[in-house]
Amino acid sequence: MEHPILTTIRRAGFTPLGWFEPKPDDKVSEGARFVILIGNAGPDMFRRFARERDPQRNTMDDWTREVVSTLAKDLDATALYPFDMSPPWPFLAWARRGGAGHVSPLGLNIHPTYGLWHAYRAALLFPVAFDLPRQQPGPHPCEACAEKPCLTACPVTAFDGTRYDVPACFTHIASPAGTECMTRGCLARHACPVGQGFAYAPAQAQFHMRAFLKARQEA
Numbered sequence: 001m002e003h004p005i006l007t008t009i010r011r012a013g014f015t016p017l018g019w020f021e022p023k024p025d026d027k028v029s030e031g032a033r034f035v036i037l038i039g040n041a042g043p044d045m046f047r048r049f050a051r052e053r054d055p056q057r058n059t060m061d062d063w064t065r066e067v068v069s070t071l072a073k074d075l076d077a078t079a080l081y082p083f084d085m086s087p088p089w090p091f092l093a094w095a096r097r098g099g100a101g102h103v104s105p106l107g108l109n110i111h112p113t114y115g116l117w118h119a120y121r122a123a124l125l126f127p128v129a130f131d132l133p134r135q136q137p138g139p140h141p142c143e144a145c146a147e148k149p150c151l152t153a154c155p156v157t158a159f160d161g162t163r164y165d166v167p168a169c170f171t172h173i174a175s176p177a178g179t180e181c182m183t184r185g186c187l188a189r190h191a192c193p194v195g196q197g198f199a200y201a202p203a204q205a206q207f208h209m210r211a212f213l214k215a216r217q218e219a
Contacts, residue, residue: 039119116195149192153190
């Protein structure tokens with residue numbers, strides 16, 4: 001039977017993506033005894049977001065902050081967000097502390113179940129520790145992947161295993177040649193065989209691609 005805290009998180013539309021008892025090097029707030037990372041994996045969070053948001057006012061960050069702040073209050077927790085700090089909170093380092101995966105050649109975290117199709121939306125900090133089993137990330141799937149199709153699927157070779165060429169990606173998707181990327185989402189992510197069942201549906205993929213394009217245009 002799943003722990004009630006994790007069940008409550010899932011009922012709110014979010015996926016628990018990892019957890020750990022923080023140490024000083026983790027740089028979380030003093031007094032936090034337990035951290036649970038939450039985000040989206042699969043369609044539940046995006047469906048709730050699409051249903052509840054005000055398109056004229058709410059970005060995904062705005063909506064996340066509103067919804068998770070209520071969830072955190074209900075759980076007697078404090079919420080931290082990956083978009084609230086500069087430099088940002090070390091969510092990827094926390095993910096690996098929580099047994100939630102490895103670093104992929106794209107620089108994204110690759111989860112043992114969800115592959116590249118997940119994102120961290122918040123960290124819930126609790127003043128007490130919970131008796132949750134330690135998660136194990138398992139073997140690094142990319143090390144056993146000889147062909148590494150993620151590095152060759154991008155039409156403009158934006159990934160080389162060491163860096164992400166953001167300007168090349170942006171220029172491509174902003175042009176007519178980038179229609180497939182704008183419609184389906186990142187082709188490099190689609191090429192990864194891990195977690196294919198959690199790939200974003202077209203509406204979610206298109207939302208994120210438009211948001212990326214707008215952010216780059218306004219930068």
